[in-house]
Amino acid sequence: MSKKQKMSGAEAFVECLHKEHVEVIFGIPGGALLPIYDELYDSDIRHILVRHEQAAAHAADGYARATGRVGVCMATSGPGATNLVTGLANAYMDSVPIVAFTGQVPTSMIGNDAFQEANITGITLPITKHNYLVKDARTLPDIIKEALYIASTGRPGPVLVDLPKDVQTEEIEFEYPKNIKLRGYKPTSKGHPLQIKRAAKAIMEAERPIIYAGGGVVISGAHAELLALAETLMAPVTTTLLGIGTFPSVHPLSLGMVGMHGTKYANYAMTESDLIIAIGARFDDRVTGRLDGFAPNAKVIHIDIDPAEISKNVAAHIPIVGDAKNILKELIKELKRKPKSKWSEKIEKWKKEFPLEYDRKSKEIKPQYVVEQIYDLCPDAIIATEVGQNQMWAAQYFKFTKPRTFITSGGLGTMGYGFPAAIGAKVGCPDKTVIDIAGDGSFLMNSQELATAVINDIPVKVAILNNKFLGMVRQWQELFYDRRYSATRLDTSPDFPKLAEAYGALGIEVTKPGDVRSAIKEALASDKPVVIDFQITPEENVFPMVPAGAAINEIIDYGEKI
């Protein structure tokens, strides 16, 4: 007995978001979105006005990663919509559930090169999980329900819904759909019982197993099962960049991150293992290094919800398609407790022999030291990062213990991601401290969002590890291009503390190691957004490092020659 109500497409839009419990939208209005923004004016859905649409997408992404809920962003037609593209590609690569709504010119003008027209569904075809152009307002409720469902289920990802202006004003008989009918979309969540049995047998037979956990463990919420699996088998756990936080990095079985800037011991253990238990990880090139040198003696159990990831880069001997949490629960039932082994001893020896190192006695500020002090003063913070050296130092030196506390752009490697993502994370988790560990290059790519943070009272903290370089590129130029620093010097950056002050945020400059802790304390004590400018050693490098084209056990440490 449902009552149909007459309302406009724009009203229906807001009503649908209510029904889906959307509490916040990050966006910027424009001509093609006027009807919807007029409805939002009276709505209790919080709208956060950002200052560039790219930041709307990243903020929705940061919100989604921190909370596990769908992030929603909105932009007008044409340039507004195209500004979302980087954010959508970023969310697509890292499987983040966001829904982007874009304005579009009226249906009668589509394809006419109208003012502020862009074929955004065409443009975003390869970087969204799915997208829609709504041509009839009567289909809008179904489409919105589907969009949120598709974004958040199976392997999550971004969905875009393009809303022509006349669809927003058209009057419809509104009824919110109860069910979703999608013939071509049925993600598998339960693992095949026979495959689970085969996996259990291989695990019990293995002598040198390693667990390799990725972002899928975060998405599935399988961290407790991961811990139980590791402790049952006394097996070491290494994570991908996106898997950080799924396994406590202070746990004796933790090997930290694997791959290009992973720990030496994680890379050695992966290489010498006889069984890799991959969970929600996709054997990305930054993890595997040269493929023919990757874990040459290992069998591979690959647990992933996306069948297309199975045997894409590394052949899986025992694939299990489904949700990681479901599968691990079933798998653990099939296993027996294993004691510590020679393999455990070998790994413990490696861990003692090859710890993460940097020059702790330096008179300059070392970025690793800054990250360690942030951890020491605020271990429960949500850490967002930009991309490059700052990101790797954060991944290596902050001791993450919980999922959804490390917000970073993995697959796409988007500079400028961290600050707006931190804003999104803070909106989703207002009671948590959110810190963006940034570089001087990345921060400037979305620094205009200081206005968003200040005006909306979103007190995120930005710790710029300022080396006056595009640091990661400079590092490669130093190591592989004979120190020819082509276009990587950033010594003409603005005065960051003054920039922060100009927006009404707090700015702090730190030039001496002795002032690092007091600056962090001051930032944490402030109820404003804060930018701390740490003037670090300009030519500090990220180590360990696997050079391009090398196998992951050919890893070079601090002070070693390439």
Add this chain to the structure above:
Amino acid sequence: MKHTLSLLVENKPGVLARVSGLFSRRGFNIDSLAVGITENPEISRMTIVVEGDDRILEQVIKQLNKLVDVIKVSDIKPESSIDRELALVKVEAGPKERPEIMQIADIFRARIIDVGTRTLVIEITGDVSKINAMTDLLRRFGIKEMVRTGKVSMLRGAKAVKEE
């Protein structure tokens, strides 16, 4: 190796672009593609013939399966399927050549569907090799124009490529 893929897809705008995009992104050239509605008007069938590395094609098939508008993908094996293609061939045909061309058409059980003063249009239906064989024979007369539909395939016997 050549593969024939049979896809069931939603009969909606934009689906073809989604499907073809996955092939072009991996550098596959689509040899032929035929689309039409099925017994259910909400669903279309695409028959796609592609040539490419088996391992990469397997990836493409998995990616196709991930598309929300794709309902089913089958890699149809030639030994268990029947396939047909239709071609229209416009051949240069003066009064002297005409009898020989008509004879060739007859042998291939093709039909003459248009006669001009200097041309004939032949309609031929068959599997791809039959059409190739006839066009090879006609080439020396001069083929002015040719239109081919692309292959359509169906499984032999009672089995069907259907929505589950």
